Each structure stands twice: as C-alpha cells, then as structure tokens.
Amino acid sequence: MMAKNNSPFKVTNNYFDSLEKEILLKVSLTPKKKYLFPMTNTLMKYAAALLLLLAVGAMLLWIQPSDLSDSSNQISQSNTIDSIGQKVETIVKDEPIVIENEKVNFKQQSLKPQNKVEEKAFQEIELTKEELEYLEYYLETDVLNDYLTYNDVEL
C-alpha cells in the first residue's frame, strides 16, 4: 500500500488493520486523563502563586531578624571594646596613684628601723628616680597585660 502522489514510501498489505488493533489495545490499557472541573487549573495556578509569595515572605522574615541580631551583636561588641578601653584607661590612669602610694609605703618602710640586715638590704636596693620610672613603666604594662589576659579580651 502506498501514499498519495506516487510516494516512494510503502507498507505491507495488512499493516493498517494491525495498526488499528494495536492502537485500540493500547488505548484500552491507557488510563484517561481526569479533568476535575474547569476552574481547577486556574485555582491551582493561584494557589501556586500564593505559596510562592508566602515562601518569599517567610524567607524575608527569616533573613531580617538575623541581620538585626548581627548588627546588634556588632554594636554590643563595639560597646564591650569601648568599655574595656575605658576600664583599661582608668586602670592605667589609676595605677600610677597606686604605684605612688606603694612607693611612699616602700619609702616609709625603708625608713623604719626594723633590723640591720633588712635596713642594709633596703639601702642596697634604693632606686634612683629614673629607675623607678623605668619600673613604673613595666608595672603599668604588666597590669594592662594581666587585665587583658585574665579577662579574655580580644583586641
């Protein structure tokens, strides 16, 4: 059997009969598409759009608080650093007074006649003004270092 207009294509004689049977058999085994009601597709589209909007909204809500908490963390961190800085400043400012007081005590103690050996020893370690300043400098840095070390401050 050939197609129209002297087509060079051909099929076997009973091909179309067997094709028809084959199609009807396959169709009988194929489940038909179910259409619930005409509005279903439209409703599904609206539902999908609504879900998408809700998802976007939820995502935005989820992102914003975390951003705020991040910024508040940063603010609190900077506040902490400021406060540490202030504390350190006060320590550094206050410390010379303490040192001064200790120096006075030290000098007073050294002037007390306790026993000769001690007196001799104190006399031997009597420091000049420059040496004291030098020690003060180290004392100050030690206090600062101790503060920073034991308070776990990250600079």
Add this chain to the structure above:
Amino acid sequence: MTDTELFELLKETSTRERGFSVLVHDFKERVYWQIRHMVLSHEDADDLVQEVFIKVFQNIDSFKGDSTLSTWIYRIALNHTLNFLSSKRQRYRFRFTSIEDTMFENLKSDSNFDSDEIELKLQKAILLLPDKQRLVFNLRYYDEMPFKEMEQVLETSESALKSTYHFAAKKIQAELLKEEIIKFDFPD
C-alpha cells in the same frame, strides 16, 4: 460519518469507545503518512502514530470543537512529530554525522522504500530543508492537503504557507539541478 457526528459520539461516555474506534479507523492512514513523510523510517512512524492516538484519547475532553476534529488530530500528530525530530536532533548534536545523513542512509537500505535514483535524490534534497519548511512541502506535495486546511492545522496564514511551499520547491529544484535532474514538476 461526519466530524460532527463523530464528535457527538466521543462526547458521550457511553458511546466514547465506539467513537474512538471510528476515529482510529478514519484517521490512522492519513496520520501515518503525514508522520512517515517527516520521519522517513517506518518503525519510527509506527511508534509515533500509536503515541498520537493515545494522546488524542487522553485529551479528548479538552477538545472543545473550535476547529474540526481532523484539524485537531493532524495538529497533534504534526506537533508530536516535530518534537520527536527536535529531540532526535538534540541527541545527534555531539555526533560526527547529522540526523539528515543518518535518515538518508537508513532510507537507502529501507525495504519499505521504492528506491529509484530520482526518488532518492528528491528525498535527499527534501532533507536539506528546515523541519517546518519540509512539513509544509510534504503536506502539499505528498498528502495533497489544500492550503486552506493547512492554514487551520499549522495556524499560519495561507499566503505565508504558499510562499513557504514555493520557496521549498525552488530550493529542491536547485538541488536536483545540481544532480543533473533537469525537470521535476511540483504542483502549485
């Protein structure tokens, strides 16, 4: 049985099976040839025609009767065929041979093809056309489909279809001239 009578049978659930048997009986040949002229291989055409009728059966409720039943079925068949060719072309993208060369080589050895030299050269020339141009040419030349009907099936204006067909015929004529086949008349 007219299209309207057949449509009435398909609408009613009780008469649908009988209606579908009539539909397959009436349209199978024409659908087969339309597909066969595009894919060339009998095996591919056989698979595709079955898939088309299953698709028609599954979507029969979505047919509202805006066009004739035949137009609707041919449209499904041709779209299905174009999709098949396009997916086959995708698979051939990274091969050394083109899909057209493979189709032509398979055609040469096909026992379901009356291969005389001129027909083979004609098929080779037709294969050089783009799919949609080839479709218009085949529908007019082999299936003798009127441009008015083609307009409904392909949803393209009649004038555009006519110019597509004439342009395709001209291209084929030029290819055949290269092969020293001097005269080959195509109907208008």
